[in-house]
Structure formats: structure tokens, C-alpha cells
Amino acid sequence: MKNIKELENIVQQVRRDILRMVHANNSGHPGGSLGCAEFLTALYFRIMKHNTAFKMDGIGEDLFFLSNGHISPVFYSVLSRIGYFDIKELSSFRKINSRLQGHPTPYEGLEGVRMASGSLGQGLSVSIGAAITKKLNNDPNIVYTLHGDGELQEGQVWEALMYASANKVDNLIVTIDYNKKQIDGSLEDVLTIGNLSKKLEAFDWIVLEEKNGNNIASVIDILELAISKTKKQKPVAIILHTEMGNGVDFMMGTHKWHGSAPNDDQLEIALSQNTETLGDY
Numbered sequence: 001m002k003n004i005k006e007l008e009n010i011v012q013q014v015r016r017d018i019l020r021m022v023h024a025n026n027s028g029h030p031g032g033s034l035g036c037a038e039f040l041t042a043l044y045f046r047i048m049k050h051n052t053a054f055k056m057d058g059i060g061e062d063l064f065f066l067s068n069g070h071i072s073p074v075f076y077s078v079l080s081r082i083g084y085f086d087i088k089e090l091s092s093f094r095k096i097n098s099r100l101q102g103h104p105t106p107y108e109g110l111e112g113v114r115m116a117s118g119s120l121g122q123g124l125s126v127s128i129g130a131a132i133t134k135k136l137n138n139d140p141n142i143v144y145t146l147h148g149d150g151e152l153q154e155g156q157v158w159e160a161l162m163y164a165s166a167n168k169v170d171n172l173i174v175t176i177d178y179n180k181k182q183i184d185g186s187l188e189d190v191l192t193i194g195n196l197s198k199k200l201e202a203f204d205w206i207v208l209e210e211k212n213g214n215n216i217a218s219v220i221d222i223l224e225l226a227i228s229k230t231k232k233q234k235p236v237a238i239i240l241h242t243e244m245g246n247g248v249d250f251m252m253g254t255h256k257w258h259g260s261a262p263n264d265d266q267l268e269i270a271l272s273q274n275t276e277t278l279g280d281y
Contacts, residue, residue: 002045007216010045010081011037012276015247017077020280021093023267028094028102031257032148033074035179035214035242039146040078042219047227049141052083054111062141063130065115067123068148068177069103070259075113076100081278084112090281121154123147124174128164131172142230146175150182153191158203164235165204172235173226174205178213179244181255196239206236213242247274 002010014037022028044050048062066075073093080087085099092098099110103118115126127145134141151157164172178196180187187193200207206229212218219240226236244258245251248270262270 004217007041007045009276009278011041011216012247012274013278013280014041014074014077014081015274016271016277016280017081017090018073019248019262019267019270019274021073021076021090022261023264024091025094026261028073028261029070029259030073030248030261031181031244031251031255031259032068032071032177032179034248034251035244035246036071036074036146036177037247038214038216038219039175039177039240039242040074042216042223043144044078044082046220047223048144052111054084054109056106056114058114058130058141059137059139060141063114063127063134063143065123065127065130065143065145066104066117067127067145068120068151069117069123071148072100072102072104075104079112080281085110087279087281120148120151121156124157124160124164127172127174128160128167128169131164131169132167134171135169141171142227143172144175145172146177148182149176149178149180149187149193149196150190152176152193152196161200161203161205168233169235170231170233173223173230173238174235175238175240177242178239179242181244181258183255183258185255200237200239204234206232206234207239208236209239209241211241213240214246249273 018033022030050061093100104113105116131143210222229236251257
């Protein structure tokens, strides 16, 4: 099991991967990817019980579904760094005929990816189906899913939230990346989602909240707490407060880097703020 310092070093390498991938193609979504680097590192390197010898059915292991698929750079980086596929494949990000498309898809058996995502709002429905399948098969493992807060403006999410609690899907942990920003601005300016905790509680979910979503020790703690709340007849939601563009000073505090790539000079500045490397691809 990796200690906190080792995990923090992985986070810096993941940030480097994100920045380099998006820069190389002048295309992609660095903001949310950087904001979720701690979460996905903690999930895959510490929390989930999973097997890099990938099998689509996922029997006997925990499953993860990325619903806000535009943050594919962080997902691909973590999958490669833990061993699902060769790190060198990151250099193919968003290229023609690459398996690493801008939004994840199980294209040509891409290891670690079990659903195509990018059309926002669909991941929770898929995750509920997977969780119910595990219950029917007496598989005790947990299903995890990640969503953007702006994604909650999709009606399908709320239908799925209602369905999960009504059917006591209690082997499911949903995390909401609560950075309060989306492509066109702040949530408040585009379409406020109000008091999210109270809304989720009103849908009969167990709701946890973590204010330090970019502190990996805090992320581990809230995920472990969430696990302890499973199998209690209710699904579990984590509201994870993060900073879009975290780890790169000029990308933080704004929505402008949601889907914009750094130029050459900006890349060098960003990399100089994340110097820990485990070996760039």
C-alpha cells in the first residue's frame, strides 16, 4: 500500500500527463482533470479492489464509471500509471484511430473503460445497473461513479437518483466533483443547483461532504467513510469540493481552463509547478 507522500508524487505525475496530453493536441479538458487528480489517484491506488488484468464483466472486483467523460486525460493517466495499459499510449491522446479518444469509449477493448461517456447525465444509470447486477450475483464489491456538478443539470441524473434510493441500491458510491464551475461560467451564473446536500438527502441518499477534495489524505478518509456507510439500504453520495485547474496557479479560480489547452510557454510554467516525475511518457 502506497503512503501519502508516494500518492502525492503520483498526483504530480498525473498532472504532468494531463498537461502534456492536452497541450500536444491543443485540445482537451485540463481544468476538471487537474481538479480530480487526487480523487482518481486515491481511488485506484488505495481504495478500489480491482484487477489490471482487465475483464469487462468486472466480476469479483470494484467497478468505476466516469460519467463526466470530458475529463478523460486524468482517467487515462491514472489507468496507465497503475498498469492497465502502456504509459507510452498516452502520447496517442485524441489522435486519429487512437484508443484514447477525447471522451472515453471501450474502443478496441481499451482496458479499464467499461462505458462510453461524454454525453453527460448517463453514468449514474449505467452504474446503478452494474450495482444491481452485483447484488443479483451475490458479488459483495462496490460500484463507484464520478460526476461533474454541472452535469447535475441533466434531468436523467435525478431520475437515476430517485431510482437508486427507491430500490435500495446500497452497494453504490457516487462522487460529485463540486468545483462550482462549468464550461460557460460558474454554476450560479449558468444554472444554480442550490443546496445540493439537502436535495440529495431529500432523495433519500446517505450524503457525505468533504471540503478538502484536493488533499489526498482527506479524499482517502471520505472514501473510507463512504465504504463504511454502504450495505445499509441506501446509496451513498460524496460531495467533493475541488478546485478546477488545481496545481497550476494560473488555471485555478476560473472556468476558462475547462476546455482550453495551454500554449508552449504556459505548459512550461505549469510543468515547473509540478516537478515530481515518475517518468514522462
